[in-house]
Every structure is written in C-alpha cells, then in structure tokens.
Amino acid sequence: MSENLAELQREIAALSERIVALRNTHAMFPDDAQGTAEAALAELEYAERLLGSAGTELARAHSGPPEPRRPAEDGDRVLLRAVFNELSVPVVLLDHEGYVRRINGAGATQLGSAPGYLTGKPFSHFVDLRKRAAMQSWLAAVLRGDGPAHLESRLALRGWAEDVHLTLTRLELPTEAQPLVLVAMSPPMSGSEEEGPAPLESEVEDQVVVLAARRLDVLTRMTRLLLRGTTPTRDLALTDAADLLADSYADWVVIDVCDLPEGPRAARRAAVVGPADAPEGQREEVAALVPGDSDIPGEVLGRGQSLLFPLIEDETVLGRAEGGAPILAALGAGSLLSVPLRGSRGVRGALTLIRRSNRASFRLADLGLIEEIGEHIGLALPPRPQ
Numbered sequence: 001m002s003e004n005l006a007e008l009q010r011e012i013a014a015l016s017e018r019i020v021a022l023r024n025t026h027a028m029f030p031d032d033a034q035g036t037a038e039a040a041l042a043e044l045e046y047a048e049r050l051l052g053s054a055g056t057e058l059a060r061a062h063s064g065p066p067e068p069r070r071p072a073e074d075g076d077r078v079l080l081r082a083v084f085n086e087l088s089v090p091v092v093l094l095d096h097e098g099y100v101r102r103i104n105g106a107g108a109t110q111l112g113s114a115p116g117y118l119t120g121k122p123f124s125h126f127v128d129l130r131k132r133a134a135m136q137s138w139l140a141a142v143l144r145g146d147g148p149a150h151l152e153s154r155l156a157l158r159g160w161a162e163d164v165h166l167t168l169t170r171l172e173l174p175t176e177a178q179p180l181v182l183v184a185m186s187p188p189m190s191g192s193e194e195e196g197p198a199p200l201e202s203e204v205e206d207q208v209v210v211l212a213a214r215r216l217d218v219l220t221r222m223t224r225l226l227l228r229g230t231t232p233t234r235d236l237a238l239t240d241a242a243d244l245l246a247d248s249y250a251d252w253v254v255i256d257v258c259d260l261p262e263g264p265r266a267a268r269r270a271a272v273v274g275p276a277d278a279p280e281g282q283r284e285e286v287a288a289l290v291p292g293d294s295d296i297p298g299e300v301l302g303r304g305q306s307l308l309f310p311l312i313e314d315e316t317v318l319g320r321a322e323g324g325a326p327i328l329a330a331l332g333a334g335s336l337l338s339v340p341l342r343g344s345r346g347v348r349g350a351l352t353l354i355r356r357s358n359r360a361s362f363r364l365a366d367l368g369l370i371e372e373i374g375e376h377i378g379l380a381l382p383p384r385p386q
Contacts, residue, residue, distance in 0.1 A: 019040075021133035024133070024325035024326070027325050043141075091106070092104070093138070101119070101180065124136055150168075150189075152165055153166050156334050194199075218373075219372065222241065225244060245353060249353065251274065251331075254269065256270060257381065269288075289327065295316075304346070310363065336355075337367055368374035
C-alpha cells in the first residue's frame with residue numbers, strides 16, 4: 001500500500017511539473033498553440049484515468065513477484081544490437097526517465113556528436129527549448145502505456161536547428177525492470193509552421209585561421225572603443241560595448257555592474273542589447289531582472305569565475321519573466337557564456353553573451369577572448385564611489 005501511494009504521489013508531482021511547463025510554453029509561444037494543446041489534451045486524458053483508478057490501485061495488494069521471464073539468447077542479443085547499430089534511420093533508446101541509453105550511428109550523426117558523449121544525457125536537452133515541454137509530456141504518455149506518439153519537434157545542438165518528426169514507442173524487455181522508449185527521427189511530415197532556422201555560419205568559419213582573425217578583430221575594435229573615452233556617461237559606454245559584441249559575436253549581450261562593495265546583491269543591469277528581430281518588450285524583460293537573483297550572472301558575480309554552456313540544459317539559469325516562464329526559452333537560446341568584469345580591486349560586474357540555437361555554440365577559444373574583453377571593460381570602469 002505504501003509503495004502504491006508513493007508511486008501515485010510521484011506520478012502526480014511529475015504531472016504537475018509537466019502542466020506548468022506546458023502553461024509556460026503557451027505563454028511564451030502563443031503562435032505554437034497547436035502543438036502545446038495536443039500535448040495538454042494527452043495530459044488531461046491521463047489525469048482522468050489517474051483519478052479514476054487511484055482508489056483501486058491504492059487498495060490492490062501485491063500478488064507477489066512477477067513470473068520470471070526467460071532472457072534472450074546471446075546470439076539474438078548480438079543480432080539485435082547489430083541491427084540497431086546499422087539501421088539507416090536515426091534511433092535513440094531512452095530509459096524510463098528519458099535519458100539516452102543507446103543511440104545508433106545514424107542517430108549520433110543526426111545529433112552531431114559521438115555516441116559516447118550522447119549516452120547518459122537527457123534526450124530533452126537536445127530538443128529546442130520551445131518544444132521541450134510538449135516532448136516531455138508525450139514521453140510520459142508513452143511510458144505509462146498510452147500507445148505510440150507521433151509529433152513534430154525541433155532539434156537544436158552545437159550550431160544547428162532542424163525540424164524533425166519524432167515517433168516514440170514503448171518497449172518492455174525481459175531484462176529491464178522499467179519500460180524503455182524507442183525514438184525514431186525522420187524528416188517533418190509536413191511543412192513547419194515556424195520560420196526556418198537562420199542560415200548557419202559558412203563552413204570556412206570553422207577554419208582556425210579565419211576564426212583567429214575574427215576574434216582578433218573583435219578584440220581590437222573593443223580596445224579602441226574603450227580607449228576612445230568620448231562617451232558622456234558610463235552606461236552609454238557599456239551600451240556601446242554591448243552593441244559591438246552583439247553585432248559581431250552574439251545575439252544577446254547583457255552587462256551587469258557592481259557600483260557598491262556589497263557584492264552580487266548590489267549589482268545592477270547596466271546594458272542589454274538584443275537582435276533587431278526580437279519581439280517587442282523582450283529587451284525590457286531581460287533588463288528588469290535583478291542580476292543577483294539568478295544563477296547567471298549571480299554565480300559569476302559572487303565567485304568571480306567564468307561559466308561556459310556550449311549547450312543550455314537548464315533554461316532557468318538567467319531567471320524567469322514576470323509570468324514565470326524561463327527567459328532563455330523565450331530568447332531561443334542555444335549557447336551561453338558569462339565572464340567577470342575584473343577591475344583593479346576585484347570583480348566589478350559580469351558580461352553575459354547568448355547565442356540562439358541556430359548558431360554555432362560558444363567554445364573554449366571564445367571564452368578566452370571574452371574573458372580578456374571582460375578584463376578590459378572592468379579596468380575601464382570608473383572607481384566605485386567612496
């Protein structure tokens with residue numbers, strides 16, 4: 001009885017989290033209402049069944065351990081493993097918590113990484129932020145036995161974004177205590193309702209010489225800007241610096257400054273620059289967030305250490321909008337880095353750069369460049385008032 005009750009409580013808690021995620025997704029992306037509504041209806045049907053069977057399940061006594069099943073022969077396992085690996089269709093095998101258990105070669109190619117890197121990571125982290133809540137709801141429905149699910153989604157990882165059709169199928173294996181889910185990826189069944197991803201940077205951008213020249217140009221332009229010293233106010237100079245970085249290196253640039261010695265809690269948002277096609281009011285939402293209240297840049301301001309996220313897994317680290325939805329999800333973020341602004345007397349602020357999911361991810365070389373720029377900006381800030 002106690003185990004049944006605990007399982008029921010876990011199911012209700014998980015359902016509540018998915019409902020909140022769907023509500024936030026609908027608030028931030030009302031133009032994607034159809035996909036969100038279909039997932040919400042599936043959750044509603046599940047809630048109806050859960051309420052109808054809760055009393056029966058809690059009262060049911062355990063009838064003993066299930067009858068043991070005969071394990072598959074070694075030869076069959078080898079054959080199935082070979083078939084799985086050699087399939088030309090990209091497929092991923094997920095455990096009951098949504099983590100990648102196995103992925104075949106075509107699936108690894110589809111996600112743009114080696115199988116060893118992908119194994120053990122939540123599959124939802126490779127789904128574009130605006131599609132994650134719906135995918136998690138469908139995954140939960142398949143796991144509880146509601147039948148296969150077919151949905152249009154979008155994958156986003158390390159510099160690309162691609163619309164795909166996902167087919168989720170529940171698997172029960174004799175050797176597994178919990179059901180698994182097989183995810184097959186294929187081209188979209190119909191045209192995407194969204195605008196396609198912006199073109200990726202050309203392949204030549206991956207060449208070391210070109211990247212090095214580009215980074216040197218950004219550093220040179222920033223140094224000239226800070227040395228020029230012709231702007232009338234401090235905030236205007238910081239906005240100019242943010243404009244330069246947004247024009248050449250990122251989609252969103254946020255600069256936070258500590259004018260007082262109290263630390264991160266006293267930091268203020270000094271500059272926010274975003275892309276020209278950002279929705280109206282989005283810049284104001286980012287600017288209204290209190291820097292010290294969020295993981296980023298709060299941790300950078302407090303510890304004075306840089307943070308690099310080539311792939312954003314937690315969309316709440318920059319904070320939430322007034323309605324509770326994660327800001328990074330609204331920005332379509334795919335990669336982020338944040339560095340301290342170091343002055344002559346310690347950390348004076350934080351510089352945070354964000355790239356959308358359809359751009360190349362930030363790398364360690366990018367982190368080194370932005371750390372140097374952050375130090376230049378920190379040294380150029382006027383002294384704190386006494």
